[in-house]
Amino acid sequence: MVKLSKKIMSKLGRTNAEFELIEEGDKILVGLSGGKDSLTMIHALKEQQRRAPFKFEFLAVTVGYGMKENYEALIAHCKEHEIEHIFHDTKIYDLAKEKIRKNSSFCSFFSRMRRGTLYGVAEKYGCNKLALGHHMDDAAESFFMNFIYNGQMRSLAPKYRADNGLIVIRPLIQMRERQLRAFVESNNIAAIGDEACPAMRFDIKMPHARASTKEMLAKMEKEFPSLFTSMNAAFKNISADSFFDKQRFSI
Ligand SMILES: Nc1ncnc2c1ncn2[C@@H]1O[C@H](COP(=O)(O)OP(=O)(O)OP(=O)(O)O)[C@@H](O)[C@H]1O
Numbered sequence: 284m285v286k287l288s289k290k291i292m293s294k295l296g297r298t299n300a301e302f303e304l305i306e307e308g309d310k311i312l313v314g315l316s317g318g319k320d321s322l323t324m325i326h327a328l329k330e331q332q333r334r335a336p337f338k339f340e341f342l343a344v345t346v347g348y349g350m351k352e353n354y355e356a357l358i359a360h361c362k363e364h365e366i367e368h369i370f371h372d373t374k375i376y377d378l379a380k381e382k383i384r385k386n387s388s389f390c391s392f393f394s395r396m397r398r399g400t401l402y403g404v405a406e407k408y409g410c411n412k413l414a415l416g417h418h419m420d421d422a423a424e425s426f427f428m429n430f431i432y433n434g435q436m437r438s439l440a441p442k443y444r445a446d447n448g449l450i451v452i453r454p455l456i457q458m459r460e461r462q463l464r465a466f467v468e469s470n471n472i473a474a475i476g477d478e479a480c481p482a483m484r485f486d487i488k489m490p491h492a493r494a495s496t497k498e499m500l501a502k503m504e505k506e507f508p509s510l511f512t513s514m515n516a517a518f519k520n521i522s523a524d525s526f527f528d529k530q531r532f533s534i
Pocket residue numbers: 313314315316320321344345346347394395397398414415416417478479480
């Protein structure tokens with residue numbers, strides 16, 4: 284039996300109620316990479332399933348990239364904890380080799396292809412929602428990366444509808460990365476490393492933009508300890524008409 288902290292379960296419950304993520308009768312496909320975030324997610328959802336006054340089902344899926352990755356331990360972990368899990372292998376790696384040279388776009392190619400695969404699997408198994416394990420640190424990094432490198436004000440929504448109609452939810456979005464790390468460590472769960480993309484397991488470095496944004500946020504948090512609490516509040520308190528976007532002006 285794993286032990287989930289009160290904090291994780293109450294954050295999950297509150298986020299769920301606040302954004303109406305999981306509802307009665309949902310069948311949720313849970314993206315399980317085997318990293319600390321998605322591992323925490325499946326255990327927290329299992330516990331929530333036990334506690335919640337409403338019924339929902341979920342099924343975990345791990346998308347393989349056709350790189351002969353070894354998912355034996357992850358498969359065994361799900362079996363041991365009675366979590367319904369499927370391993371869905373693909374040829375994403377071969378396709379990537381054909382399509383692009385080894386640079387950071389390798390990572391976004393993997394990410395796009397994986398997302399498409401997850402949508403397909405959700406449809407195949409009749410799931411109405413897809414849960415991803417992004418957390419508050421991801422949302423903050425994504426916000427600053429878009430801000431600094433893309434000239435865009437955007438982050439990661441707790442819930443949205445994908446183009447094909449599937450509802451994507453992020454139950455961990457208000458949790459800190461360190462809470463998730465603490466969960467796997469205190470339960471001695473072997474998580475697959477924190478690479479930002481699977482290609483990094485081979486010869487590609489962590490994309491520069493993400494690494495330096497992470498570093499910048501860590502420095503800022505040292506100086507302003509309530510940074511993430513404040514960002515979380517700010518993400519819910521947007522004055523869209525106070526920027527330079529003509530379409531959002533109040534006049
Ligand atoms: N191989 C995988 N199989 C299934 N789900 C996965 C896999 N890799 C990642 N995911 C899901 O996607 C979430 C985000 O993963 P990660 O941060 O690595 O991706 P990302 O590249 O930032 O995401 P995105 O695909 O949304 O751009 C994970 O928490 C997990 O739910």
